[in-house]
Amino acid sequence: MTVIEQSLIIFFMRVKDENKKEAIFEAIIELLNEVGFANLSMSQIAKRAGVSSSTIYVYFENKEDMLKTVYMDVKKKFVGSLLQGVEQSIPVRQAMEKLIQNLLEFALTQTAYFFFMEQCSNAPMKAQPSNVDAIDMMKPVFKIFEKGQQKGILKPGDSVILLSFCYHGVTQIAKDKLKRDQCFSDSEVKELIQMCWDAIRK
Amino acid sequence: MTVIEQSLIIFFMRVKDENKKEAIFEAIIELLNEVGFANLSMSQIAKRAGVSSSTIYVYFENKEDMLKTVYMDVKKKFVGSLLQGVEQSIPVRQAMEKLIQNLLEFALTQTAYFFFMEQCSNAPMKAQPSNVDAIDMMKPVFKIFEKGQQKGILKPGDSVILLSFCYHGVTQIAKDKLKRDQCFSDSEVKELIQMCWDAIRK
Amino acid sequence: MTVIEQSLIIFFMRVKDENKKEAIFEAIIELLNEVGFANLSMSQIAKRAGVSSSTIYVYFENKEDMLKTVYMDVKKKFVGSLLQGVEQSIPVRQAMEKLIQNLLEFALTQTAYFFFMEQCSNAPMKAQPSNVDAIDMMKPVFKIFEKGQQKGILKPGDSVILLSFCYHGVTQIAKDKLKRDQCFSDSEVKELIQMCWDAIRK
Amino acid sequence: MTVIEQSLIIFFMRVKDENKKEAIFEAIIELLNEVGFANLSMSQIAKRAGVSSSTIYVYFENKEDMLKTVYMDVKKKFVGSLLQGVEQSIPVRQAMEKLIQNLLEFALTQTAYFFFMEQCSNAPMKAQPSNVDAIDMMKPVFKIFEKGQQKGILKPGDSVILLSFCYHGVTQIAKDKLKRDQCFSDSEVKELIQMCWDAIRK
């Protein structure tokens, strides 16, 4: 594409207002956490986002598509945070530690996103925005755990179960804490890590 | 209207009574699992239960009351199942084993109830039928675990966290399995119990 | 069904208010004639009929079903009027005369119904309430015309074409007249009948 | 922006010009035949025409104006076709023959236009794009028929009625045929002409 053609496109096109899309995103996440799926309406979302409800349909095909898109976006962010600093090369024990720290970090700093995701992943298939869950998106780290199993450090069996057990245990405890507006002390974090480790190690 | 006709009416009504309530109950649980909170409507419930939607209002004050009642009822059944055979006197290790077996048993045999509960407990405070969750209802067993801590068998700290970690870890794994229409082998059950035990024991 | 059972049904059931249904019917016909398909809305119909728009959905499944039902009902009335006094036994010439008189009578006295039908039958397949048109419903009279053909009184060929030609010629002329708020003189009626007769006779 | 870029823009725009208007035209006619007035939307038209819906407003003031313009244009084309070869000087019988042949020719070759017109002319006054109908536009030929009446060849009375009767009879039969995806044989055309002639001649 030549520079002239590019200018032409820019001249004719009007770029979607990213602020609006962002506002809609945030409104959805906020509201779902406040009112739940049963009471989440397009008009409420629009009002909260400060746009007309028809504007939502500029960005999404319909309610289902909207929720799916937001859910996938949030999950992508979440998995990104989760895997930060967890390279293939690090030892299992350290990987586990980092994962849990990242998980708690995300839960504490991005609480709205965290609760939003949890609600979505517990909705039934048909209502659920997308049925690929967070565990599936963590496939990159499975290799670390499988190596741990091969080395005889971790319990044998399905590595998904090992990881899933820890992940959900920690997740639910974090949810309970946050629902009561509480925080984790360093020693509590250590305890959680220890529980996870004991659960999966041989 | 003759006396005979009146009696007939009364006869007809009373007979159906409990069946109707039961049918409504089952319809709610089935439907919530199929369509989720976002799409659960009174008319659908009525249709599924084979009654008029106004009939629902004979048994419940309104939608909120209806969901709360059903949720509490299901939870009561669940906790009943969970605690079966878990007396104060038995050793911690055995208590843990029994709890997990009961939990998996319930999940497998009363799957609809199990999923129903999970959805309810993940709804946000405001939307949630009732915010007392299953963990709270298990208070009777805490003493067993506290005794275990006092004896130095279990890790110290909040006994709720110990139990909650295991409970949710197992619950989520059961959910994943059931969503894929799979079952647990005996050895898998053993593995889960072992993971739980390792997680909480000193 | 015994008398007692019947009483029971009457006791429990509440009969649909036929006035309401009738009011909705009339509102649809009136409005379609006033505003056309492009501007016919459920809320307008409801307002005109003096009911809530949700009430319409008690009687009809949706807009399409509603229009189809009304169209079929009007057509039935129309064909009834059209065939009045046209028995199999009467001579063709007289049958033709009676049909045209009936048609004009209907157009003049039930003008709203008449225009309503015409609009429906000109809508395209997908939008059209039902694609069986008035001609199809007149099959009973075809035999009279076929007899006329066999006797050598009428032109040979497809009897549907003979009848259809006359029917639509007269219909459109009636429409034009009525649109200009005019009436037919007796001599004009005679002329029309003569034109029809000349068109189809040998 | 440089002068070159500006020229480019002007060049690009002008080139598309007539194509776009034509595309919009065709889209309207196609769509009206497919979905009817009740479901004809600007956005659909735009999509079908391959333009942005705001582009329609470059060519037309609004929806009403758009439909009126297209209708008038189509009618002009139609009347042009209809009158081809029908000069004032030719005998009535021949004029009638030519008119019917032209009408059928148009119906067969420009079917979409034909149906489009029919739908428009059956819409109620208020909704109708323009209430001057095809008959009005044929005024030039009336003189031929009036001469026929003066010579005693045709029936006396309103010449509009004579012509209208034939025109609509043929039109509707053509519509029925085309809706069933059928064609006219030469003998059928002859029969139609004969019916028309018999209907109006003395």
Add this chain to the structure above:
DNA sequence: AATGAATGAGAATTCATTCAT
């Protein structure tokens, strides 16, 4: 001239609930 974004108004339809029987 052309268009993507944006929107208020309004579309069809559903909802939870009430009511007379």
Add this chain to the structure above:
DNA sequence: GATGAATGAATTCTCATTCAT
């Protein structure tokens, strides 16, 4: 107790149209 009818309020979504570019 049970229900069909009825409905106001709310739902999701579409519409015709405008506007900045």
